[in-house]
Amino acid sequence: xxxxxxxxxxxxxxxxxxxxxxxxxxxxxxxxxxxxxxxxxxxxxxxxxxxxxxxxxxxxxxxxxxxxxxxxxxxxxxxxxxxxxxxxxxxxxxxxxxxxxxxxxxxxxxxxxxxxxxxxxxxxxxxxxxxxxxxxxxxxxxxxxxxxxxxxxxxxxxxxxxxxxxxxxxxxxxxxxxxxxxxxxxxxxxxxx
Ligand code: ADP
Ligand code: MG
Ligand code: MG
Numbered sequence: 001x002x003x004x005x006x007x008x009x010x011x012x013x014x015x016x017x018x019x020x021x022x023x024x025x026x027x028x029x030x031x032x033x034x035x036x037x038x039x040x041x042x043x044x045x046x047x048x049x050x051x052x053x054x055x056x057x058x059x060x061x062x063x064x065x066x067x068x069x070x071x072x073x074x075x076x077x078x079x080x081x082x083x084x085x086x087x088x089x090x091x092x093x094x095x096x097x098x099x100x101x102x103x104x105x106x107x108x109x110x111x112x113x114x115x116x117x118x119x120x121x122x123x124x125x126x127x128x129x130x131x132x133x134x135x136x137x138x139x140x141x142x143x144x145x146x147x148x149x150x151x152x153x154x155x156x157x158x159x160x161x162x163x164x165x166x167x168x169x170x171x172x173x174x175x176x177x178x179x180x181x182x183x184x185x186x187x188x189x190x191x192x193x
Pocket of ligand 2: 030034035036037038078
């Protein structure tokens with residue numbers, strides 16, 4: 001499936017709604033294994049994304065993706081801001097020559113891994129992204145697959161980010177960044193439908 005500016009607009013609008021609706025839940029998830037701000041961070045970032053897209057009306061896909069990236073980097077903060085920002089920046093760079101969503105998200109995932117140093121199994125958003133990217137390539141991404149990837153972080157011990165400071169006590173909690181990344185991809189499925 002191809003990413004267009006129209007699809008990106010829809011995708012970001014639905015993602016922003018999901019983040020806003022689940023802001024308290026995301027921050028609650030971040031309380032026992034982090035600093036309780038993930039929902040607030042993401043909501044601040046996504047309202048900046050929506051405002052930027054609506055007021056600046058970027059002329060093409062590359063500028064739109066860059067605008068999303070810059071808004072996230074400057075407004076989300078924390079560990080997740082630069083990581084989500086990098087993801088959209090990598091998509092922006094590739095979008096000059098490639099608009100296939102599987103290829104774009106693959107580049108995004110590589111960027112997240114390079115920036116944050118996390119691998120699958122480390123209880124970070126990488127766990128969701130690395131389940132979703134191959135499914136997008138095969139054309140079999142479903143809500144169930146996304147949900148399973150999100151749930152898979154619960155029994156993991158965190159190896160990166162704040163939750164890793166807790167060692168074994170990080171086990172038994174969902175990773176907040178994986179839950180928000182889950183919303184990102186369910187939003188994509190809804191935007192495409
Ligand atoms: P902070 O931990 O700085 O308060 P957030 O609460 O906004 O930032 O985001 C936390 C989320 O960021 C985690 O749940 C995890 O998914 C993600 N994260 C943290 N560090 C990394 C990393 N090195 N690589 C990938 N994702 C990470
Ligand atoms: Mg936090
Ligand atoms: Mg924080």
